[in-house]
Amino acid sequence: MIVLTAPTGNIGHIVLRELLAAREPVRVIAREPSRLIPEAQGRVEVVQGSMDDPAVLAKALTGADTLFWCVPQSNEQTDVREYYLTFTRPLVKTLKDQGVARVVAVSSGGRGRARNAGPISALHAMEETIESAGVQFRALRNGNFMENLLWQVEPIKHQGMFFYPLGGNVAMPTCAARDISASAVKLLRDRTWTGQGGLAVHGPVDLSCNEMARTMTTVLGKPVRFQEVPGPGYKASLMQHGSSEAFAQSLVDMFAEVDRGIYGAEPRTPETTTPTTFEQWCHQVLKPAVER
Numbered sequence: 001m002i003v004l005t006a007p008t009g010n011i012g013h014i015v016l017r018e019l020l021a022a023r024e025p026v027r028v029i030a031r032e033p034s035r036l037i038p039e040a041q042g043r044v045e046v047v048q049g050s051m052d053d054p055a056v057l058a059k060a061l062t063g064a065d066t067l068f069w070c071v072p073q074s075n076e077q078t079d080v081r082e083y084y085l086t087f088t089r090p091l092v093k094t095l096k097d098q099g100v101a102r103v104v105a106v107s108s109g110g111r112g113r114a115r116n117a118g119p120i121s122a123l124h125a126m127e128e129t130i131e132s133a134g135v136q137f138r139a140l141r142n143g144n145f146m147e148n149l150l151w152q153v154e155p156i157k158h159q160g161m162f163f164y165p166l167g168g169n170v171a172m173p174t175c176a177a178r179d180i181s182a183s184a185v186k187l188l189r190d191r192t193w194t195g196q197g198g199l200a201v202h203g204p205v206d207l208s209c210n211e212m213a214r215t216m217t218t219v220l221g222k223p224v225r226f227q228e229v230p231g232p233g234y235k236a237s238l239m240q241h242g243s244s245e246a247f248a249q250s251l252v253d254m255f256a257e258v259d260r261g262i263y264g265a266e267p268r269t270p271e272t273t274t275p276t277t278f279e280q281w282c283h284q285v286l287k288p289a290v291e292r
Contacts, residue, residue: 026043144175
């Protein structure tokens, strides 16, 4: 039995679809089961509730041997590190109690280099906490998500611009959610790996924001440019759009560390290089979102 958390999210819903296509036995933890993909209806066991609830975790993990762990995103966090650990601490006890063999978790690149990197550092703290349970463990250490640009659809559409507190020529490993999901599914279906460690998901090439802007210009058929903004201004903009101060500051801290080159902690290899190009993603995901 494979248990999935966040099965309606950007990554989780693809993992769920691929596991069902492979006829794997699946159980999900879902706050809103009605949001599950149509293919899941009648084909998965559903434990309704929140993944930070010890009773829900205990019920979901009974008899399971493998867990896919993905902490849901929130822009309302008052303490970013504590937010991730609030989910993870009860998990560790449940893993020990239920004897779950393997955990695959969505994390971030930069472990060992990141110092004060906001959500990236929080994910690394999450990794350490899961490792303390003594389970076989793999962390998907992802670079920059292409899907993060969907938060900037409005300025891309109306201003032909997108913004980060980051140098325009800083190249980052840039990956699509579908490739993160594919890496997760491969690990979840393989019962032979052991030990604890990470698998990076790098996308096909490292990309800078200026390079992404040039690709967007070609795909969207309109000029798009990247604008570096000061950290305080970026923070203020996030707060104006509903983010907590703690979360907004954590992203400023994160970009400062990315600018410092923390993603170099995981060297690119054939195994970490994934297929979806940024141009493909723009055609298939960004362009429809902008046109809507």
